[in-house]
Amino acid sequence: MMRMCLTGLAFGMGVLTIFASPPLYRTFCQATSYDGTVTRRERVEEKIARHDSNQTVTSREIVVQFNADISDGMPWKFLPTQREVRVKPGESALAFYTVENQSSTPITGVSTYNVTPMKVLTTEEYSILYNRIYFNKIQCFCFEEQRLLPGEKIDMPVFFYIDPEIEDDPKMNGINNIILSYTFFKDKVSEE
């Protein structure tokens, strides 16, 4: 298991977090509106179109690093496929994780994710309040059951986007590193 000392990193790197849990998430998976509120959150395509027409220029290079964990007893090898991706806000970007079922039986896993820094809680409350999420996951492998046959090895993509408005927010000053963490749990419901 790769474990990074997030507490140590949090203030050293000045970094952001969003927590999630699978049961809560499944409800959201079907929902199209954020948090059930009336105000609709701007979709990534809308952000991209808006910044494109505004000819938004971004300059901050953000290093996105990746962490992969498995829960105890989960016989999967789970690693980020690349060490990091350097991206500017406004560029949609792709990253991969590699998963291998090292057991002799099919196993279904479900993953959750964190994004750090956690400068963060304040930032998260702020972003909830102002309906702004800077690290947007466009599509990923998380939160749904993923079934791997014995010995199967697969690469799982994450497609994400960092909102250019991160550069305008004084609270996000000095945030140049984002850590994306996923943890795979064995799915007890569909255990085989």
Place this chain on the structure above:
Amino acid sequence: MSSGGAFGGNRGLRPVPPEKGVFPLDHMHLCDLDKKEYLNCLKTAGNKSEICRGFSKKYLQCRMEKNLMAKQDLAELGFKEGNAESAVGKTTERIGDQEQ
């Protein structure tokens, strides 16, 4: 399954789902070649996403062709036609490998 404790507690934070949901797994490794080209590009490009956008686009196009991703115009997701221009319209680098 509760992971609230493991991740430091919910603290009133709500999970944010990926906008377009989940990527189906590529069990048949149909897009492995495009994936490898992208990853190799990252290695030679100092992990700079901007330089390898053409390969990202090819990978996503492969997924769409193989019904592993809902089809949509990739320009809407930040991939312009032509060179590897980033979605925010700033000056880009010409990349020799951007054969679309």
